[in-house]
Amino acid sequence: MKTLSAQEIFEKLKGKFGDGVVSLQTESVNPPFAVVPPGSIQEVCRFLKEDPDLLFDYLVCISGVDHKDKFAVAYHVYSTEHRHRIGVKAMLPHDNPVIPTVDVVWKAAIYLERETYDLMGIVFEGSCDPNRILLPDDWEGHPLRKDYIYPEQYHGIKI
């Protein structure tokens, strides 16, 4: 077991991907986030999981963040082997938030991505189950977006 700090993990990522990893965000976030472009999220996640010094085998959660002009998807990962953790973040445009799925890396991503799609409307491309998970299948809109407008009624029942 060799626990690495977030800075060391980020430097390993930087050494592997070069400019493919944008920056490390350390201000007022715990764990610090490595910001990556959306296109390379699968390669970064696979490297995080399979590199023997990192071995991030536990995907803790996937979150969607609405910044009004853009979306962010945040992945919290943890290594039960090395006991270290880091976040990975990808910024998406607001009008068409699409990102490749990571369920080919961690199976746990299926439910988390379904929830993020359900409540935030972020589309995970190539997901093996791209459906809603909490709300009914015929629900309109994604309720945790800032610009969500409440419907008047659902199936004749007042909301």
Next chain:
Amino acid sequence: MSQGPAKRKPIKSNIFDVVPAPAEIPQNVLQKNFERVRACKGGEGIIEVGIADLFINWCRKNSLWYLYYATACCGIELMQGGASKYDFDRFGAVFRATPRQADMLMTAGTITHKMAERVQRIYAQMPEPKYVIAIGACTITGGPFYKDSYSVVKGVDLILPKVDVYVPGCPPRPEAWIEGIRNLQNLIMKTKNYGLKKA
């Protein structure tokens, strides 16, 4: 010098002193429930129903089997109420795992819009006569989710045709549930299955 074991006083139960077992049904109860009914067709024949209402209602109120249905934290109180400490069984309320054997639906927990159709289907599957007790703040008004919630039904009476008893609380204690069941029993005793209907 030891005194030996203390003499225990015999425990005298006074239950039978307080509530005497009725030797027969009191006269006023009989008169209240004894009715003459005109037969539907022609209006000539007369059927004497007697105390059928009293007997049927008594049977119904003492076998209120409820559906084991819990969608949120009120369900924990439901388990407690059904367990040995509070023991709904004393009032004839036994839990059933299927709506087809249940007389009573206690909506223990938040009902979401996704769940609403299932509740309606469960209610439709229950045989008549059926009763509904709305348990807890969520199923009465939406409770803590009343404002700014897109997914919670604001009261189970919006989706079911009738609710007999409301038991407020978040969640209500099992004593409150018992009071709700007792209130429902009183309601059942007042219903008229036969006899002249008030037009």
